[in-house]
Amino acid sequence: MSRTYYAPHGGHPPQTDLLTDRAMFTEAYAVIPKGVIRDIVTSHLPFWDNTRLWVLARPLTGFAETFAQYIVEVGAGGGSERPEQDPEAEGVLFVVEGEIELTLAGTKHVLKPGGYAFIPPASDWSLRNRSGEAARFHWIRKRYQAVDGVPHPEAFVTNEQDIKPIEMPGTEGRWVTTRFVDMSDMRHDMHVNIVTFQPGGIIPFAETHVMEHGLYVLEGQAVYRLNQDWVEVQAGDFMWLRAFCPQACYAGGPAPFRYLLYKDVNRHAPLTLGGLGGVR
Template sequence: MSSSPYYAPKGGHPAQTELLTDRAMFTEAYAVIPKGVIRDIVTSYLPFWDNTRLWVLARPLTGFAETFSQYIMEVSPGGGSDRPELDDLAEGVIFVVDGELELKLNGVEHKLVPGGYAFIPPRTNWTLHNRSGAVASFHWLRKHYEAVEGVPMPEAFVTNERDIEPIPMPGTEGRWVTTRFVDMSDMRHDMHVNIVTFEPGGTIPFAETHVMEHGLYVLEGKAVYRLNQDWVEVEAGDFMWLRAFCPQACYAGGPSRFRYLLYKDVNRTVKLTLGQQPKRSA
């Protein structure tokens, strides 16, 4: 069994002796779901997934996420699905944080271990199972693909973050790097799911304000994160949602590196009518 450097929730239930006060926050500009609230009482289940439970971190909702959903899936031994995706318009990304999984993608079998990453276009034939003797956990991010006439749909692929060289941000001397699974200039893709890494002392030295909606799951370490007008302490296992244009900055205080899985919507013309649905090719 492969060891994992990433945080994966184990559920459980808080004792009656624990304090109610926590770091959970839900505002118009951002939300913080700390690891301490990802417990048994907030699990969900899905059709055609056997021996599997999940935590829903984000979903399209008025005043919350607009473009994507994100789950932490926990698959027990013998669990999985032969019909995992029921929405023909949904593309997906899988990122494994614990255990081992067997992904069958367009008839080809892949073994996914921690760090394993798969991009799955809409209407793709795939299955996922846990054939091992231990629980496996992965993130499943889903988005309705925005087709553009003349731009082909991206192909499915499987990789592992260990096989990708991180790209340093200019002027940071490697203190801030991004593991990019998709070329930024590839217009076939309308979402990026990357891994951002800060060495201790690394920082986002200004309040970023841009159009992309963000979902951030902290894989390792801790930091102080600027969300709108607030500085919030976050650590491995926490999830943050940031609305488009929400100011954000970060300071990684150490002692270890700070890493998070980052979702953002990209590469599409801004819709001019609130709630307008993208045009879809036949």
Template sequence: MSKSPYYYAPHGGHPGQDQLLTDRAMFTEAYAVIPKGVMRDIVTSHLPFWDNMRMWVIARPLTGFAETFSQYIVEVGPNGGSNKPELDASAEGVIFVVEGEFSLTLNGTQHAMRPGSYAFIPPQSDWSLRNNGSEAVRFHWLRKAYQPVEGVPYPEAFVTNEQDIEPIVMPGTEGRWSTTRFVEISDMRHDMHVNIVNFEPGGVIPFAETHVMEHGLYVLEGKAVYRLNQDWVEVEAGDFMWLRAFCPQACYAGGPSRFRYLLYKDVNRQMPLTLGGLKR
């Protein structure tokens, strides 16, 4: 993209005691909306083996909520980071940077991460992260238990930046709707896609998408009216939406600026035939 990147990131804090509750948080059987206004200090969490960090957990495997993934917005202060960030040997991950610069060492190679940087981290990778700057950094960290398939190799680690990837325009949309893909659809090694969906002002999803993938959508930029199940919901930069499988969705990006979101979905695997994929 030719335009310099801008991504919304939460900074915490609390509203004053003189403020009334006028927010848009919703939790239903089909979808949830976690608006930016509720991502305050009091709802942050912390992890072992991390220094000077906190995070907003916006999705986690939970009955009646996300089933396949977790998603954090991580804030790391100066001299913060971790030499032991991932404790689950089955977990794959994606890091997407929204604010600040830091160093990521992945399988022995050091990478300078900046806004727009994207890292795919396969299971059992050797990686660490350190903020050597004087300002806090913020990034999304998405995690999923990798589903290996006999005869299909594990995916390889890579680091890139969305500015180096040409978005793919959806057919018949005159360029108003496009997707920045970090992994090829046909690559069966990958069982999740974390992409960026882009709408120019006036761009729409003009039908109710109803499909099997679970979705997580974090709005990076702009605002829109989004259809979730039977409801039209106003969303803006900093909001997160979770959609369960088969939840109908559509979108109208009214402007005045672009509407863009970071999208998670599970892909490329057989559907489990027992509840939760467990053998009885």
């Protein structure tokens, strides 16, 4: 089944719009609604040409400290031969609009919407938009937490259309997860998955756990429990959760509610500042 994904295009609202929006930042979570992802909040990176990006999350002391998440917009012919300057950073790319050419360890891959690439630390890679239209993709970065005796994970490229979602037990298919990495593979210290709820599907309890989350809504709408609040979210919104923030979900209709999910996994809780995965 083909999928569509929400992708921001920037621009600015008219001067006649009201300022009230759903954007919020609390001690436990943040909501960045699609209406604030505008031209004025774009960023740029060294060695990237004809490219701009929206930084949705970055390591923030006292909040979420393990990852950064960008939405990258690469214009026709744009890209980079030196995309990543941190040799300890691993990354995931997920394409939501357009087409990019990823060269990874000398092999070229064309990624279209739904395309997914895992890039290990210290990889040799570059990215170009060879098409005539802008391309937009998520880039999630984390400082890899190496473990003595556990090898680094290998690079791979796939598309969500090629992966069968896994049904959460007892949900009759109303809640499924598209997992790009085996949960028991100890080489991986982060998972970036896609979670899908059918209309009316729920997370039937308040999840409270050590994992930090970034949730970008790809499709649909829902009422999402964040700490003590119920917040309405829709395609294009981003939710940023610190560890132990309670969360639950009630998916509205008429379409499925789907989000791209980051979480840190498979490592001891660090007991020293130097052991943190995202900061030093």
